[in-house]
Amino acid sequence: MSNNKKKKLTPVQQEYQQLQTQLETKRPVLLNCIKAFITGGIICLIGQFIQNLYIHYFDFTDQTAGNPTAGTLIFIAMLLTGFGVYDRIAQFGGAGSTVPLTGFGNAVISAAIEHRTEGFVLGVGGNMFKLAGSVILFGVFSAFIVALIKTILIQWGGL
């Protein structure tokens, strides 16, 4: 916690917060990292396998196989979310299942399922991107900034 925030607290509060930091069960960071590495790795491995399938059995190349692979992975993530399995994988895998594309699919579909009871327009439609909305917004925005920098460097930087 920043010192600035601490200044506003009374001594009693500060003392109790210190006690809390001692008592709190810590997140097992190293173990979580290893679990995330394994989970994320397995998801990517499956993705690679699907991509190879598309290249070998269908008319796709290395460049074009990416989109159908992503679509298939998201579809699988949707099914797993609907069957109530994905959140269990995530409690084990943490970032390993949140960061890949499947985590994004899970964020969208879980919100859609959750708000089904409020109807299709205001419920599903209005809440589907509740979690994923900020990912889309800031993802597009940062892509725009990066593209801008690249354009400037190429046009005037002579790269």
Next chain:
Amino acid sequence: MLTGHRTWVFDQKPVILSTGTVGGPFEAEGLLADDFDLLHSDLWINQDSYEKAHKVLIEEASTKAIEKAGLQKDQIQFFLGGDLINQITPTSFACRTLGTPYLGLFGACSTSMEGLALGAYLVNTKGADYLLTGASSHNTAVEKQFRYPTEYGGQKPPTAQWTVTGAGVALLSSSGKGPRVTSATIGRVIDMGLTDPFNMGGAMAPAAVDTIETHLRERNIDPSYYDLIVTGDLGKIGQKASLELFKKHGTPIREEQYKDCGLMIYREGQPVLSGASGPGCSATVVYGHLLNRMKKGDFKRMLVVATGALLSPLSFQQSETIPCIAHAVSIEYGGE
């Protein structure tokens, strides 16, 4: 009546005539399954939304309590209760079905004892002969309200707690046989400046400690007066923190007499992390398991301290700290 600043001693000793407790599938796998009157195998309870299922829990618990006391619905004069959902609609809707005059309460997870304290006060002052008081929560309805969608894959830290699906309702009466409500201490809102909504136990512990110590001081009794002092849903971390605080303040509470409902209801190995929580937690454990044990004679006097974190998803997103409250009610049985 009023003893000290915020303790009521009930000279009429209102009686808990009967109770009704209803639980969900996760509770059925827990340690206290036998103490529930009714358990559901499905979270939806044949309804088309979790909020409606939540409402059914309260209706069923109330009907059970009335039935067990051998009374009729129209003999119940008031219903005092609440839950965690926006504008406490499940409780209000359940009272639409019951048709009893109704006072809606919100004290987050402390609602169970807020209701029992107020109910006992009403009965004690002859404001009512029979009244129902209760609290309830529904795991997925509450998760939807306070956290992410239920199927969202977010990893919960080890300090998080599991919201109980269940409702506990008690029928209070001015006369009859049963455990008696002898006193109650109303809590103050205590804020230790904690901001982590995944560590409610830690945030609530100081409120529980404040209320327990005030109760003992104002009634001028020693902790050993009670066979059991039980907190609502502090969980592992909150319990440890409160014991540390007792030690620091020199309050002689022994670890054997100090229990937590949130640590009693589930079995080792259920994925509940730090313990159970929710208004339904203290309500079902106290009105089910603990009163049953009291009737068996396992203990004579207990102090129930239900703790509540008074936050909302909005206040948390606006980086407000978590204010907490705890209400204590003493229940005694036998030895009169």
